Amino acid sequence: MQASLTIGESRQRTMVPKQVIGLTAILLTGATIIPVNIGGETQRTAEFAEVVPVTSSITELTQENTVNLKIMEQRSGTEVLPPANVCTLSMIDDKIEKMKLRNEIVSSVLTWEGIKYKWGGQSRAGVDCSGLVQLVYGESGLKLPRTSYEQFRVGVGIPRSKLEPGDLVFFNTNGAGASHVGIYLGDGQFISATKNCVEIQSLDQPYWNKTYRGSRRVIV
Numbered sequence: 001m002q003a004s005l006t007i008g009e010s011r012q013r014t015m016v017p018k019q020v021i022g023l024t025a026i027l028l029t030g031a032t033i034i035p036v037n038i039g040g041e042t043q044r045t046a047e048f049a050e051v052v053p054v055t056s057s058i059t060e061l062t063q064e065n066t067v068n069l070k071i072m073e074q075r076s077g078t079e080v081l082p083p084a085n086v087c088t089l090s091m092i093d094d095k096i097e098k099m100k101l102r103n104e105i106v107s108s109v110l111t112w113e114g115i116k117y118k119w120g121g122q123s124r125a126g127v128d129c130s131g132l133v134q135l136v137y138g139e140s141g142l143k144l145p146r147t148s149y150e151q152f153r154v155g156v157g158i159p160r161s162k163l164e165p166g167d168l169v170f171f172n173t174n175g176a177g178a179s180h181v182g183i184y185l186g187d188g189q190f191i192s193a194t195k196n197c198v199e200i201q202s203l204d205q206p207y208w209n210k211t212y213r214g215s216r217r218v219i220v
Contacts, residue, residue: 156217157216
C-alpha cells in the first residue's frame with residue numbers, strides 16, 4: 001500500500017520513502033535504528049518498501065519507532081535496548097581511534113627489535129631508550145621530548161595494574177629519577193633499548209621489578 005502527496009495542481013505526485021523520513025527524525029532526536037534479531041532473522045525497525053506523505057509528523061514517526069521496538073520485545077521475548085545517542089557513539093569512535101593508534105605504536109616499535117644500542121642515537125644504525133620512544137611516537141604524529149626525564153612529565157600517571165599497550169614505563173637504572181624508558185606491549189612485556197640492543201623483556205624480571213619508577217599514558 002502506498003500513499004503520496006500532491007504538491008500543487010500542476011506538479012507530479014511525489015513519493016518519499018518512509019526510511020528517509022525516519023532517518024530525519026532520528027538525526028534530530030539523536031537516536032539510531034539498530035538491527036534486532038527476531039525468530040533467527042535480522043529485521044529492521046523501518047521497511048524500505050513503505051512510503052508515507054511528506055507532511056507526516058517527525059514526532060509521530062519517532063513515537064512509532066518506539067512502539068515498534070516494544071512490539072519487537074514482545075515477539076522475541078528479549079529486551080530491546082534503547083538506541084545509543086550521538087554522544088555515546090562519539091565516545092565509541094574516539095575509543096576505537098585510540099586503540100588503532102596504540103596498535104600502530106606497538107607495531108612500529110617491534111620493527112626496531114634487535115637494533116643495537118647507541119647513546120644519543122636516533123636511527124637504525126643505533127638508538128638509545130628515549131630516542132627510540134621519541135622516534136616511534138613521532139611516526140604516529142605524537143611529539144615527545146628527547147630525554148626519559150622529560151618524557152616522564154608527559155601525559156598522565158597510571159598505576160602498573162592499569163597498563164595498556166603503547167603506554168610508557170620508566171625505571172631508575174642510573175640513580176634517582178626516570179633514567180630509562182620503554183614501551184609497554186601487553187601481558188607484562190615491554191620493549192626498550194638496553195645496553196645490548198632493542199629487546200623485549202618482562203616487567204616481572206627481578207631487575208626491572210626493582211628499578212620500576214612509574215608509568216605514563218600519552219594517548220588519553
